[in-house]
Amino acid sequence: MYLVIYVGLLGPVPSRAILKARQNHTASEVYSSDNVLLGRYYIQDRTNVSFDNISPAAVKALIATEDARFYNHSGVDFRSLLRVLFKTMLLQEEKSGGGSTISQQLAKNLYPRRQYLILSTPINKLREMIIARRLEGIYSKTEILELYLNTVPMGGDLFGIERAARRFFNTSADSVKTEEAAVLIGMLKATTSYNPRLNLERSRQRRNVVLNQMAKYGYLSPTEADSLKNLPLKLQYRYETHNDGLAPYFREQLRLELVKWCATQLKEDGKPYNLYTDGLKIYTTLHAGMQTHAERSMRKRMARLQSQFDAHWKNRAPWGNNPEVIRAAMRRSKHYQKLKAAGLTEAAIQERFRQPKEMNLFSWRGSLKRTMTPNDSLRYYERFLNTGLLAVEPGTGYVRAWVGGIDHHTFKYDHVRSRRQAGSTFKPIVYTAALERGLTPCTYFPNQLQTYTANNNDTWTPHNADNKYGGEYSMRGALAHSVNTISAQILTETGLEPTIALARRLGIQSALPKVPSLALGTADLSLLELVTAYTTLANKGYRVKPVYIAKITDRNGSVLRQHRPGTGVAKALAPEHAAIMLELLKGVVEEGSANRLRSEFNLTLDIAGKTGTSQDHADGWFIGITPQLVTGVWVGAENPAVRFRTLSLGQGSNTALPIWGEFMARLVRDREFSDWRQSQFPQLPPDLQQQLDCPSFLAEHPEPVIKQASFLDKLFNVFKPKKKERKAQEKEWKRDKHNEKREKGKSRGRFWD
Structure with a gap:
């Protein structure tokens, strides 16, 4: 069977040339002019880092837990393989381990397993052995560790030690602490079961197993391992979608342009660049500091203006009795367009929009969880400025x-x-x-x-x-x-x-x-x-x-x-x-x-x-x-x-x-920007x-020159009734009320500012 697999009769096995040219799918990254990472475009959330930028603690934890004899074999550890076969087949021990080396696991990460009916497991294992041996013939041990830690799946669309460190601990791969590295390496056994955000206690227990392994193989002293095992597991979880982070509207506009641009740019192999997999670096003119001030200014003032708008209209609909406003909003919505594309009739779609469901609503006070119909949500959002x-x-x-x-x-x-x-x-x-x-x-x-x-x-x-x-x-x-x-x-x-x-x-x-x-x-x-x-x-x-x-x-x-x-x-x-x-x-x-x-x-x-x-x-x-x-x-x-x-x-x-x-x-x-002040x-x-040397306004009738009042005039005016002044004030008040009425009833088509 080994020979059948080796010559490719059960499917192609990547050659040394292909393995040498192999490149991981890598997210493209967008940077500001002041060198802040604004966002990433990806299918797999992965950032490749060099071996020198990976914490030694992560490397030691990986070797101690997954392949203690990593430096002593050439891709396949036959001693471990025999041990696993003996314990699994003869002693029926379910927890005897898989016997796969780091190189074999890397082969599986690079070339996922296939289905071969009842022979899937042995065929895939042999295929991985062949690929692992070829990898070891091309790359050094350090390069294999680098490849592995950049390709290892960490759950969902998350890949590699760098992005995992960022997501779970808000740090980089070279700065991850020993106890944090033990959590991340511990996840490799089962990315969901040992995910610290989903199962904190199980993840802590798995972390301690990894720390024990590090002590067992001399990477930690027993005292250091015991001290680290007593630490609480503290996360700084950061999961960001394309909608999160600075300048999401800008990054989306950029994405649309870059997808078109990539399609016209050819790589050395004659294929066009792929924005989501080719690891491009896009350096923009956007200034992260200015963008932050702009977004904070917008949020502060728009929250205040929306409050003013809501108080202005109270419980009334700003669009009055015009049903077309909500109908137009419905037709613009993605929900409507998906139902229309699925072949539903207009009546069926409207019925769907009348069915209540639980949803999260945006508000300036934070996300609101409500049960309402899609029609009600349209009315809710149409009120927003x-x-x-x-x-x-x-x-x-x-x-x-x-x-x-x-x-x-x-x-x-x-x-x-x-x-x-x-x-x-x-x-x-x-x-x-x-x-x-x-x-x-x-x-x-x-x-x-x-x-x-x-x-x-x-x-x-x-x-x-x-x-x-x-x-x-x-x-x-x-x-x-x-x-x-x-x-x-x-x-x-x-x-x-x-x-x-x-x-x-x-x-x-x-x-x-x-x-x-x-x-x-x-x-x-x-x-x-x-x-x-x-x-x-x-x-x-x-x-x-x-x-x-x-x-x-x-x-x-x-x-x-x-x-x-x-x-x-x-x-x-x-x-x-x-x-x-x-x-x-x-x-x-x-x-x-x-x-x-x-x-x-x-x-x-x-x-x-x-x-x-x-x-x-x-x-x-x-x-x-x-x-x-x-x-x-x-x-x-x-x-x-x-x-x-x-x-x-x-x-x-x-x-x-x-x-x-x-x-x-x-x-x-x-x-x-303090030097901008003056x-x-x-x-x-x-x-x-x-x-430009002229007055802004010339009155129709210039004010008459008023004669300076004498002392007797001033004295007389003290006792003079203020009837004229009261009449003038009353006239001004009436004029203001008249203008206010005109404003409320003004005709359409005027531009006021």
């Missing part, structure tokens, strides 16, 4: 932080790439196009209602958020206070085509409607597009394509792909126009809708930016520029029908801006400064 955040270095285009949503376990949609109505964040593009067409920053525009006609003869009359009109605004004032009537005028004077052409040069790729309301942001744009456009303004008019992959290497460190700084840079507009726009956007922070960044968040560095609020305040935005970073934030619900009812709560300055402010406040408090934009040249 979501967000996206993207931070990019303007000079390099390096993406430093990427937050695609509030929880990747529950909400898979990435709001960095999703398209939503841009609102007033589009206005800086309109203003920049106007500068290119020759309009000057100190050109004054009347704040008055005007009606515009589109190409299809539809008429449109833009209104201001505060319903206040009159006077004249310069560009700075109009942008700072987001005056809709003037943005429409500027677009009309500039023209739709030049504005759209500039948007394309700035990096906007989405469809842009050729209608006058484009001035107020009727286009659906992504956060990635808007941040790219603002980055161009911050980078002296040069557009830099966002970069998030710095380098990719294979498992041996050979570079497969590397970003070259300076590539993807294109001049989009004149530097002087970019500088003027940056100065105009500073006005939004200094005197406009973003002024709370100074008062509430105590930010003293230079900031330029723009808030934005879309139709019926379904979307809130803030894109902020600092000398080192351009960061954009979007906030809204998955369905635009779910929103705040009032402008004061739903506008971007109340929803998106606080996340931005929290993020930047955390950064400047961080020692690594950072400033470059000083404008005198000629450009002169172009």
Whole structure:
């Protein structure tokens, strides 16, 4: 039978050449720019480590427990084999051991056993002996131990000593303690029965057996073994899925791109790379420190905003009596799509969605265990507001932080790439196009209602958020206070085509409607597009394509792909126009809708930016520029029908801006970025400064000069009734109430920020 197996009549036996070229399936790893492991892509959760990076205690525990004569045989220990055969077959001892050497076990790990009916065990044993002998002829004893400890299954999708040490003890293979190594080696006998998380006491007992074996073969003294056996078994268990860890939305976006990229890259054997098995190292531009601050800022502010939203609506459904909102959510769900793919009718699917079951729900207070129908869970999740955040270095285009949503376990949609109505964040593009067409920053525009006609003869009359009109605004004032009537005028004077052409040069790729309301942001744009456009303004008019992959290497460190700084840079507009726009956007922070960044968040560095609020305040935005970073934030619900009812709560300055402010406040408090606290934009040249030297607003009727009251006038006024003052206050109060009613009943189609 040995000869039959050896020549391959019962199936191929790997040759020495194949064994020498054998490579383990190894996870690909994603690293941040500050060298933090962000995540891994794998089928088998395995990280290969060299023998020098494995604790000697783990090696000693393995040899003492699994193959005491490892250094004295050439792959097959015939003495142990005879002992096992004698005790098993003649003495009928069930616990006599298997007689397999470490080399034979390695053969079994590399080439799993096959079925040969009643002869499966002897055939597989002989096959493993042949492979073990060949392995010993190719590799040294040290290399075999390294191979074994990198391939050994540790339960489920977990393989190798490095990942096992990380999962059970939150340490590395070279730092694992003797008692911890004994636990991990003890698991090899039965990965489920001796799993310390599932069976702590059985695992402790098995650990002590391993420690006894180490003492028996001289790797520990009896005193050391007894001392270690008395220690409690303490775990630091860390099981992370692809949804866990830093930047899960970013890593998923990266995964989708890398799978396509790997399919086009061929290895030496002519096969394409496999992201999940070939052990690639992906070095990204993401900064783990910034990403941590971004995610913490998001969680803090979104939890607070959700509480505000729930109190605002109380027990009422934000979507009112519109059943289509829940029906649309059902059709989007994976559960629905799986049932549809399985061939169920619409009626059958709806019946499934009415059947209660136990489920874990996301909440800002932690996971909730509830029994409810899938329909009820849809209603529960439709009430949640979501967000996206993207931070990019303007000079390099390096993406430093990427937050695609509030929880990747529950909400898979990435709001960095999703398209939503841009609102007033589009206005800086309109203003920049106007500068290119020759309009000057100190050109004054009347704040008055005007009606515009589109190409299809539809008429449109833009209104201001505060319903206040009159006077004249310069560009700075109009942008700072987001005056809709003037943005429409500027677009009309500039023209739709030049504005759209500039948007394309700035990096906007989405469809842009050729209608006058484009001035107020009727286009659906992504956060990635808007941040790219603002980055161009911050980078002296040069557009830099966002970069998030710095380098990719294979498992041996050979570079497969590397970003070259300076590539993807294109001049989009004149530097002087970019500088003027940056100065105009500073006005939004200094005197406009973003002024709370100074008062509430105590930010003293230079900031330029723009808030934005879309139709019926379904979307809130803030894109902020600092000398080192351009960061954009979007906030809204998955369905635009779910929103705040009032402008004061739903506008971007109340929803998106606080996340931005929290993020930047955390950064400047961080020692690594403390020098940002007083950072400033470059000083404008005198000629450009002169172009901006004008008031933001000119009143329609200047205030009359009031004559200084005499002493007798003042004395008389002490006793004069305050009737006029009371009337003025009453008139102001009535006007405020009137405006509040107008806001509650305002017509659709207005853009308020």
